Amino acid sequence: MRSLLITNIGELVTGNPAWGEGPLGIRRNAALVVDDRRVEWIGRAVDAPAADARVDAGGAAVLPGFVDSHAHLVFAGDRAAEFAARMAGQPYTGGGIRTTVGATRAATDEQLRTTVARLRGEALRQGTTTIEIKSGYGLTVADEARSLRVAREFTAETTFLGAHVVPAEYADRTDDYVSLVCGPMLSAARSAGARWIDVFCERGAFDADHSRAILTVGADAGLGVRIHANQLTEGPGVRLAVELNAASADHCTHLSRADIDALAGSSTVATLLPGAEFSTRSPYPPARALLDAGATVALATDCNPGSSYTTSMPFCIALAVREMAMTPAEAVLAATRGGAAALRRDDIGHLTVGARADLVVLDAPSHLHLAYRPGVPLTTTVVLNGELV
């Protein structure tokens, strides 16, 4: 494979304080060599060795590719009318998920694949080099399995979310649906290549006992655990995530002091999804309290057609800085290393020697511009797994 030199980097965000200044480990006037899909060399631009190909960053900032650890890309239909109704004052309840389930079941494999490809392309053009993709709009054995097979064509980070909501045909038979999820649906999800299992633990979805049962059987089957927790209410999801040593508790919008302390004392990442609060006009999660307590925080898009139809990690960074009192450095770390931690990966989310060569060149001199220039497409070049995109 051809080696690649990226030189004349005004600000190289290594993402590791041991490799440069400040929490982002920043190096100035730097260069970086990629070989065999890894970062092989980092140093001063004036010392840069030759390589087969060369990119002149022109003094711009180079960052690790964004890690979006929470996305629902396998679906059909759109819910723009529901969004408009919400903006006109109707509250968000999560019930619209069933609308998407109907459309998804009716779609062909090719329609689902086309939607995932379009959204994955959008995300990549904005600098997302790793994306987690969930099932959860099929909610039958066959439809969950095919959702995961389609997701697996685009990412290794696939998540079985059969416990998204109880589908209409199981109304008032939640126990029966949980048995289906824990039995034949889980088996089919494993065969379809699922790496993770997830549950929407929330009033109106799955309670703590059902969530624990599903996640425990999933973990016993070898899947990693993640939870949609405390999005709409101060529920039991976060405590369950910590109890089960989940990789991530996602949303974390309504947290008690005990929830924050539990996350801070655990290896469970608090994954914040500010696109959901933006799109449902809801209060933002207490990022400052989580960071001050010492919790590991990730940012992700929650891309889905109902409550957060964005693929943009830069938009989430801007929201985190403006609305959640995170510093730009904290937000960039959360969108890179934080996302990697939420996927229990140490090969991505940073740019140090040996890391996977996933990186973004910005049309800006500094990472600060991601929040300072919201809504502006700043990504000019993306390297994905060692190759220029």
Ligand SMILES: [Zn+2]
């Ligand atoms: Zn979600």
